[in-house]
Amino acid sequence: xxxxxxxxxxxxxxxxxxxxxxxxxxxxxxxxxxxxxxxxxxxxxxxxxxxxxxxxxxxxxxxxxxxxxxxxxxxxxxxxxxxxxxxxxxxxxxxxxxxxxxxxxxxxxxxxxxxxxxxxxxxxxxxxxxxxxxxxxxxxxxxxxxxxxxxxxxxxxxxxxxxxxxxxxxxxxxx
Amino acid sequence: xxxxxxxxxxxxxxxxxxxxxxxxxxxxxxxxxxxxxxxxxxxxxxxxxxxxxxxxxxxxxxxxxxxxxxxxxxxxxxxxxxxxxxxxxxxxxxxxxxxxxxxxxxxxxxxxxxxxxxxxxxxxxxxxxxxxxxxxxxxxxxxxxxxxxxxxxxxxxxxxxxxxxxxxxxxxxxxxxxxxxxxxxxxxxxxxxxxxxxxxxxxxxxxxxxxxxxxxxxxxxxxxxxxxxxxxxxxxxxxxxxxxxxxxxxxxxxxxxxxxxxxxxxxxxxxxxxxxxxxxxxxxxxxxxxxxxxxxxxxxxxxxxxxxxxxxxxxxxxxxxxxxxxxxxxxxxxxxxxxxxxxxxxx
Numbered sequence: 001x002x003x004x005x006x007x008x009x010x011x012x013x014x015x016x017x018x019x020x021x022x023x024x025x026x027x028x029x030x031x032x033x034x035x036x037x038x039x040x041x042x043x044x045x046x047x048x049x050x051x052x053x054x055x056x057x058x059x060x061x062x063x064x065x066x067x068x069x070x071x072x073x074x075x076x077x078x079x080x081x082x083x084x085x086x087x088x089x090x091x092x093x094x095x096x097x098x099x100x101x102x103x104x105x106x107x108x109x110x111x112x113x114x115x116x117x118x119x120x121x122x123x124x125x126x127x128x129x130x131x132x133x134x135x136x137x138x139x140x141x142x143x144x145x146x147x148x149x150x151x152x153x154x155x156x157x158x159x160x161x162x163x164x165x166x167x168x169x170x171x172x173x174x175x
Numbered sequence: 176x177x178x179x180x181x182x183x184x185x186x187x188x189x190x191x192x193x194x195x196x197x198x199x200x201x202x203x204x205x206x207x208x209x210x211x212x213x214x215x216x217x218x219x220x221x222x223x224x225x226x227x228x229x230x231x232x233x234x235x236x237x238x239x240x241x242x243x244x245x246x247x248x249x250x251x252x253x254x255x256x257x258x259x260x261x262x263x264x265x266x267x268x269x270x271x272x273x274x275x276x277x278x279x280x281x282x283x284x285x286x287x288x289x290x291x292x293x294x295x296x297x298x299x300x301x302x303x304x305x306x307x308x309x310x311x312x313x314x315x316x317x318x319x320x321x322x323x324x325x326x327x328x329x330x331x332x333x334x335x336x337x338x339x340x341x342x343x344x345x346x347x348x349x350x351x352x353x354x355x356x357x358x359x360x361x362x363x364x365x366x367x368x369x370x371x372x373x374x375x376x377x378x379x380x381x382x383x384x385x386x387x388x389x390x391x392x393x394x395x396x397x398x399x400x401x402x403x404x405x406x407x408x409x410x411x412x413x414x415x416x417x418x419x420x421x422x423x424x425x426x427x428x429x430x431x432x433x434x435x436x437x438x439x440x441x442x443x444x445x446x447x448x449x450x451x452x453x454x455x456x457x458x459x460x461x462x463x464x465x466x467x468x469x470x471x472x473x474x475x476x477x478x479x480x481x482x483x484x485x486x487x488x489x490x491x492x493x494x495x496x497x498x499x500x501x502x503x504x505x506x507x508x509x510x511x512x513x514x515x516x517x518x519x520x521x522x
Contacts, residue, residue, distance in 0.1 A: 156194070160210050163187045166180060170217040
């Protein structure tokens with residue numbers, strides 16, 4: 001099973017994306033987001049990015065989605081729409097899953113397929129060779145780079161986060 | 176909006192566009208667009224009514240979709256070239272996606288549907304920022320990728336934009352919607368010349384921004400938003416009335432005024448590249464634009480609309496409206512044609 005773990009996690013990833021794209025109420029959509037985030041972490045972890053996976057779990061799931069869950073609970077409606085509540089959401093969900101299944105079947109049937117890039121069979125899903133990484137973990141080098149020659153990026157992202165807060169305050173002010 | 180917050184937000188709008196224009200890394204281009212979008216939302220919602228909120232929501236949704244498409248194009252380019260540098264040799268698939276994304280950001284047809292509705296729902300000054308400053312960033316990226324843009328895609332969008340801008344603006348009386356359709360048509364002209372001479376696109380953008388800035392400032396001076404209230408300007412400020420006359424003729428592209436320079440240069444550029452049908456169609460559909468500018472001129476400066484008798488005996492107070500930079504802008508919007516021979520330094 002461990003050889004197919006990335007494949008299984010990717011499948012759960014796609015299905016949870018479809019689950020919140022079919023637009024149920026935000027509570028259920030948030031649940032889909034949590035599953036997608038957690039499983040995405042798993043995929044990153046499987047490629048050796050242990051620090052980044054942990055960061056996503058802690059900050060994204062444990063910080064941002066928790067706040068999202070609380071605000072959604074404050075603003076919830078008396079009868080939220082789940083995936084089996086009406087035909088619209090269920091139909092959208094089934095359409096999404098069917099589209100993904102058909103894409104996967106199309107890619108697996110042929111020997112070599114070029115959708116945006118060349119893809120040759122299920123083997124490409126199991127082993128994805130990103131090249132020779134040498135002795136250093138690429139992920140750790142990337143994070144180190146962010147704080148050495150990526151200083152401008154840190155400044156811009158920090159400023160954007162501050163502006164995000166100010167904009168949200170300004171938009172929800174209301175008078 | 177409190178002044179410190181307003182200054183911070185305007186600073187972010189400006190720096191977002193500056194980042195897009197000056198960076199050489201595709202990720203920073205995307206970040207610049209997102210910073211710009213996020214910070215312009217409270218500016219669109221300056222008036223606290225549901226119409227402004229709806230306009231800001233529509234703007235956010237379309238621009239966010241366009242940013243997603245742009246990111247897809249960036250990643251496809253990364254996949255095929257292996258590096259993040261903004262250069263002029265793009266993968267064709269990436270180039271098509273980026274062109275469509277930037278056309279959505281500009282409001283080129285067939286992605287123009289948000290422009291009139293968003294412009295109508297917001298205040299005049301927000302509309303000014305939307306139609307002038309927000310065009311600079313996408314056009315600068317199109318300028319940088321112009322050698323690899325698929326010609327049929329861009330020229331189709333250009334001719335459709337000029338047609339939509341012409342026919343769409345015909346039945347409008349609201350000034351903001353008229354300016355929105357005018358913007359769509361001008362973007363079409365700019366897209367048409369982008370393949371052959373990106374410098375002329377910059378020329379068109381500069382003159383378009385000067386003219387639109389002046390138009391909006393004249394409308395804001397009178398606080399008019401409809402054609403019927405514009406028709407009462409002759410009594411309030413007769414000078415503004417004559418300026419609107421000349422400015423509308425300049426926007427329509429009539430010869431002795433500076434609005435003619437970009438149209439002339441674009442038609443010259445297109446005909447030198449052996450395209451005959453295209454500039455003919457562009458020039459003919461620009462006449463539709465000229466028709467509704469003429470209608471504004473007619474109601475403002477050439478006729479006196481029916482009004483009651485008390486209106487003609489106005490007690491005139493001293494004007495307290497600030498007209499920052501308006502006289503130089505009016506001169507630049509109408510009298511630049513004699514400087515056109517200076518364009519020969521561009522060769």
